[in-house]
Amino acid sequence: QVHLVESGGGVVQPGTSLKISCAASGFNFGGFGMHWVRQAPGKGLEWVALISYDGTRTYYADSVKGRFTISGDHSKSTLYLQMNSLRVEDTAVYHCVKDLGGALTDRYGMEVWGPGTTVTVSS
């Protein structure tokens, strides 16, 4: 059974950095891509970033490009999101999500979701 648990969220000031993590279990972490998706309070879902199953391809939403970095440690089955130059509008629940497609394609989309970790950017 796929299990994803995010951690590392908190309250930070604008302009600072934060790194959140996602511990994965129940599947071959190295065989599937992984996403970060966020949801601001009272708002809809916003896709943030994707890393391919082998870590060779990364994709970012325009809203975070150049500020956020997605990475994975296959030895620890853990996904990360390094967030720099944080803005008030980055305040959201951040979900780690297992991809459907694995090595076949990056285009199948999000499958299993973690419960999320809350990031609040406020002065």
Place this chain on the structure above:
Amino acid sequence: QSLLTQPPSASGTPGQRVTISCSGSSSNIGSNTVNWYQQFPGMAPKLLIYLDDRRPSGVPDRFSGSKSGSSASLAISGLQSEDEADYYCATWDDSLSGPWVFGGGTKLTVL
């Protein structure tokens, strides 16, 4: 403003059939598959439909997906009170460097 347009709300009575639309373009729905997600308040989203019309194991066959051209639809038949939730469509967009996009979401109310 999302590239995928969903009605903000939909409603139906128990037993009815309800359809939620997701309108896109040739660069997204027109050339890629669509997934649908169900989200209850305070909970993580759950995959409901993938690859346009496939149901993951455990999803009731009351839920079905379809696609025609640059639009997709989620249909819920035999509506039940526990179907009251937010529903989102998502797909890959070929015109974006950050390719995944969600619709704005539809809040389904069971009257």
